[in-house]
Amino acid sequence: MLLLSWRAGNRLWRELKDLPLRAAVALGASGLGQPARPAQLLKAYGIVLPIGLFAWWVMPQITLVMTPSIDAWVVHRSPGVVERGDLVSFTLSDPVAGPAPVSVTKYALCLPGDQIVMVERPASLGGGRNGWYYCNGQLMGISKSAARSGKALDHWQPESARIPEGMIFVGSRHPDGYDSRYYGPVAIERLSRMEKLL
Numbered sequence: 001m002l003l004l005s006w007r008a009g010n011r012l013w014r015e016l017k018d019l020p021l022r023a024a025v026a027l028g029a030s031g032l033g034q035p036a037r038p039a040q041l042l043k044a045y046g047i048v049l050p051i052g053l054f055a056w057w058v059m060p061q062i063t064l065v066m067t068p069s070i071d072a073w074v075v076h077r078s079p080g081v082v083e084r085g086d087l088v089s090f091t092l093s094d095p096v097a098g099p100a101p102v103s104v105t106k107y108a109l110c111l112p113g114d115q116i117v118m119v120e121r122p123a124s125l126g127g128g129r130n131g132w133y134y135c136n137g138q139l140m141g142i143s144k145s146a147a148r149s150g151k152a153l154d155h156w157q158p159e160s161a162r163i164p165e166g167m168i169f170v171g172s173r174h175p176d177g178y179d180s181r182y183y184g185p186v187a188i189e190r191l192s193r194m195e196k197l198l
Contacts, residue, residue: 070107
């Protein structure tokens with residue numbers, strides 16, 4: 001085992017050591033055995049390093065949205081108070097979302113003190129009951145009794161007629177979105193206000 005580690009480390013060192021020469025060949029040197037041309041390497045560093053530093057700085061600043069339920073592909077943190085319709089991001093720990101916590105982006109739909117009503121109605125397909133969620137009399141979305149995979153889903157039952165202080169009902173208009181219709185409002189301190197870039 002130790003011998004394999006040593007061999008892998010030795011091979012990695014040789015590859016890293018030859019990297020400038022390979023870069024020189026890619027930039028016009030006559031071959032691997034030929035010396036690197038410093039002017040060509042400086043040009044390469046002048047192009048690659050700024051791009052790499054820019055990517056290193058930008059990537060933590062943005063979030064790629066990988067869901068059809070949100071009308072955005074790229075978002076970034078935007079300081080300020082969360083208002084109705086704002087994009088928000090938070091970490092979700094839920095068995096339906098998967099075994100590990102995931103970062104999700106949703107819309108802030110119903111704010112603290114807003115009236116929340118859920119009306120159960122028979123599901124049109126597959127039996128069970130769907131939950132129709134209204135915020136201040138406006139339909140926000142409908143929960144389903146089962147996921148597309150057939151797995152049974154429990155929808156959130158409001159405990160009072162108002163969204164509690166310090167909580168926000170998050171979601172989207174997408175019929176298959178997994179949001180507060182299933183896990184309830186999210187604490188404001190867990191939410192980061194986001195702004196759409198793309």
